Amino acid sequence: MxxxxxxxxxxxxxxxxxxxxxxxxxxxxxxxxxxxxxxxxxxxxxxxxxxxxxxGEIYAKTQYKSEKAKKIWSHYSILLKKLQEYYGLYTKNIYINKKIQTLFLLCENKQNLSSMTNNSIKLLESSLKLFTSLIKDIKLAKHSIHIVFYIWIPEGLVNKIAKYIILAAKRGVKCYIMLDYIGSKKFFYSYWYQLMIQVGIYIIKSLKITIFNCFLSRIDLRQHKKIILIDNKIAYVGSMNMIDSTCLKKNIKVIKYIDLMVRITGPIVNTISIIYSYDWEIETGKYILSINQLKNNLVKYKNKNKNDINRIQVVFSGLQLSKKIIYNSLITAIFLSKKSLIITTPYLIPSNNLLSAICIASERGVNVKIIISKYNDSIFIYWASKFLFYKLLKSGVKIYQLKKGFLHTKSIIIDKKISFIGTVNLDIRSIYLNFEINLIIDDIIFNKSLLCLQNKYILKSQKLKYNLWIKRPYWKKIIEKLFFLFKFIL
Structure with a gap:
């Protein structure tokens, strides 16, 4: 038997x-x-x-949600287009900078989201600047606050933000918070979670994993967006999590997060609001979008699309139509570069095609610089990314390693004229799996300030030299290759 x-x-x-x-x-x-x-x-x-x-698999539940998401997104994209056309904000055929027209049209055609002009964007290069600006805006909130983060750690200044959100809820502001189930576990086990629910704040555990669904859907798909919306007229987007790094464990090498966020006002905020509402509906089945707020915010911008200034395109990923839009936008931008390309990323494990595009850009005369941390919060990434340094350096790419802190900024600037800001790391997980958001920005003043920030990073970094790099110990080369192999599991 x-x-x-x-x-x-x-x-x-x-x-x-x-x-x-x-x-x-x-x-x-x-x-x-x-x-x-x-x-x-x-x-x-x-x-x-x-x-x-x-x-390795995408299961029935994930596939079902993906099909459902396509139908929901179709409704949202049509709604946004109608609003833009009604207020004279649809700008498909108005481009002064013809060079980048290809990039913006690619994003629009793949997502049914057009770029928008006449936006105002401010760079916030530290968590202190973010928290200071955010507290002011939360105090003035009248109608709604929408928040999504991958990580929320209830410590230090983060708790101060939480207090002001609670006060806003008590005075009648509708507050919605969407946090990744894995990344924000500390928050869900804290008393802040219960306190917020008690005052009527809506909180959801995004992409929740339980013993019942872990074999029905991909557990490594994570909500990686970082967005804050105030009254659907002010938006914060960037790479910062809701973390006060001064309260983290005293690891001298990576204690200080070096990050950025942008504060935006203008027509593009409506696009970000719709993306947030779309994600919320996918998670809960509930429609929370306030059409009246969107209309009110667009009134002052009516028919102001004649000047192609301060243009922003939103690129996002998730359970929607195009899974490759992040990749397509990045590789298109790299191939469009003519003079300079500066990439700042905490994690450097791109796909083979992206890696080749970066190397080819350098070989055809583009001044390519990559800024990355000397230290990393992941031993896997630390060793795997080093395997790529040889090919990059050999192609003439300049690699700068920030000496102190953990560089968490995700940004790209092409020819000093167009930039990418958002949550996307230059790795396979961000590009193909996680739910991400990027802003593509055509704004001369903003891009100058971003370029200035990147140059500050470079001044605080150590430049790698090809002739010294190839002489590193053989045992290190073996470890790098072993760790790099596992990138293809994704």
């Missing part, structure tokens, strides 16, 4: 492995990706099956 059961289990195991092998072959287009999956299944025959089912 025991032998019979063992035979059945053996056959089931073989069938599952055959199924996985076929799935890997059909699903993974990158040859290195499915070779690595085969290797994992061979070396770890039992645990490898579990790893694949957790990280």
């Amino acid at each position: 025991i032998n019979f059961l063992n035979l059945i289990l053996l056959n089931i195991n073989i069938i599952i492995k055959i199924y996985i092998i076929i799935r890997i072959f059909l699903k993974h287009k990158d040859i290195k990706s499915y070779v690595l999956w085969y290797l994992i299944l061979y070396i770890f025959p039992k645990i490898g099956i579990i790893i694949y089912f957790i990280f």
Whole structure:
């Protein structure tokens, strides 16, 4: 009897492995990706099956939500377009800078979101500046506050922000907070969570994982957006989490987060508001968008689209139509660069095509600079990214490692004229998996201030030299390659 059961289990195991092998072959287009999956299944025959089912598949629940999301997004994008056309803000054919027209039209065609002009954007280069500005705006909020973050750690100045949000809720402001279930666990286990619910603040655990759904959907899909909306007329977007880094553990190498956020007013805020409402409806099934607020905010901008100034395009990812819009916008921008390209990122593990695009840009004469932290909060990223340094340096790319703190800023500036700001890291997880948001900004004054900030980073960094890098110890090269291999699991 025991032998019979063992035979059945053996056959089931073989069938599952055959199924996985076929799935890997059909699903993974990158040859290195499915070779690595085969290797994992061979070396770890039992645990490898579990790893694949957790990280390698998109399950029925995720697929169902994705189909549902497409229908919901169709409604939102049509609504936004009608508002823009009614108020004379639809700017598809008005471009002074023809060079970047291709980039903006790509984003519009893939998302059904047009860029908007006549926006005002301010750079906030520290958490203190963000918190100071945010407190002022929360105090003046009259109708609504919408917040989404990957991480919310209830310590220090973050608790001060929470107090003002609670006070706003008590005076009748509708407050909505959406936090990633994994990234914000500390918040959900704190008394602030219950306190906010008690005063009527709506809080959801985005992409929640339970014992019941962990095998029905991808658990590594995370809500990575960072957005704050005040009355749907002021928006904050950037790379900062709701963290007071002075309260983090005293690790001298990465204690200080070096980050940025932008404060925006103008027609583009409506686009960001609609994206937030879309995400909220996907999570809860509830429609929270205030059409009247959107209309009121657009009145003063009516028919002011004749001057192509302060143009912003929003690019976002999630369970919507185009999964590759982040990638497509990045690679298009890199190929458009003619003179200079400066990339700031905490995590540097791009796809092969993106890596090649960066190297080719340098080889065709573009002055390419990459600014990255010397230290990292992930040992995986720390070693894996170093494997790429050789190819980048050989192609003439200049790599700068920030000596102190953890550089968490995600920004790109092309030819000093157009910039990317947002939540997207230059890694596969951000580009293909997580729910992200980027702003593409065509604003001369803002891009000058961003360029100035990037130059400050460079002054505080150590420049890597190709002739010294190739002489690093052989054991380091082996570790780098081993860690880098695992990027293809994604």
